[in-house]
Amino acid sequence: MAFRLFFQLINIMEKYYCSIAVSPLRAENSETSEMVSQILYGETCEIIESEGDFSKIKMDFDGYEGWCNSSVLKKQLLDTAKNTVTQPYGVFDLPEGKSLLSLGSEVEFATENNAVQDDIRESLVETAKKFLNVPFLWGGRSFFGVDDSGFVQLVYKLHGIHLPRDPEQQALQGVSRDFVEESEPGDLAFFEDKEGNIIHVGIVLSPFEIIHAHGKVRIDSLDFSGIYNAEQNKHTHKLRFVKTVI
Numbered sequence: 001m002a003f004r005l006f007f008q009l010i011n012i013m014e015k016y017y018c019s020i021a022v023s024p025l026r027a028e029n030s031e032t033s034e035m036v037s038q039i040l041y042g043e044t045c046e047i048i049e050s051e052g053d054f055s056k057i058k059m060d061f062d063g064y065e066g067w068c069n070s071s072v073l074k075k076q077l078l079d080t081a082k083n084t085v086t087q088p089y090g091v092f093d094l095p096e097g098k099s100l101l102s103l104g105s106e107v108e109f110a111t112e113n114n115a116v117q118d119d120i121r122e123s124l125v126e127t128a129k130k131f132l133n134v135p136f137l138w139g140g141r142s143f144f145g146v147d148d149s150g151f152v153q154l155v156y157k158l159h160g161i162h163l164p165r166d167p168e169q170q171a172l173q174g175v176s177r178d179f180v181e182e183s184e185p186g187d188l189a190f191f192e193d194k195e196g197n198i199i200h201v202g203i204v205l206s207p208f209e210i211i212h213a214h215g216k217v218r219i220d221s222l223d224f225s226g227i228y229n230a231e232q233n234k235h236t237h238k239l240r241f242v243k244t245v246i
Helices: 002-013 120-129 148-157
Strands: 016-018 022-026 035-040 044-051 054-059 065-069 073-075 089-094 097-102 188-192 198-206 209-214 216-222 226-229 234-244
Touching: 035 054, 035 065, 120 148, 120 198, 120 209, 148 198, 148 209, 198 216, 198 234, 209 226
Parallel strands: none
Antiparallel strands: 016 044, 016 073, 022 035, 022 065, 044 054, 054 065, 089 097, 188 198, 188 234, 198 209, 209 216, 216 226, 226 234
């Protein structure tokens, strides 16, 4: 017991990074456990505890915790500078060999910054549109598959803005708009279930248009009631509020 505690304390003081393109973070230490999030190549973390082939980690970017296979983690040099990949995806020469990386990954060499423009709101919108038709994936936060809050988090990450992982946490950020008509491009719209719990988030493109991950990343109409899906001829999500975090 004492040795295990010592091992855990040593690991907490060290930084590790994900050495593959994307690794699932699971609720429990099993490959069959629910994927609750993902860690991308180069993103760093602390190891909280290890058990068998798995490590429970805490991500540096958003503080999210989950279990991943220990084999994907490598020690991070403390003085290593990182650059965020901003192109949707690309093949990169890495210390581990050639790999196809998603935007949002972090590398040690210079990358082309094609995400941030002078107008951050316009830039957020253009970046969000790059994700159109990317499939919905529960727990996903890469260009290969995203959930609603993972999509929002990634778009904002490319602009140097750190958001929490889950929609209910993201909803605590920023300042609320009084009316949906006052919303601006890049604002976040949050949606609730019948019990009033925040269950969905999307990025406002205009006061009456939203891009969000629902089945796939798509653009739908937005009004005071919520998201209107023209294909289904109905509202699919009930609006709670709109916030600006810029």
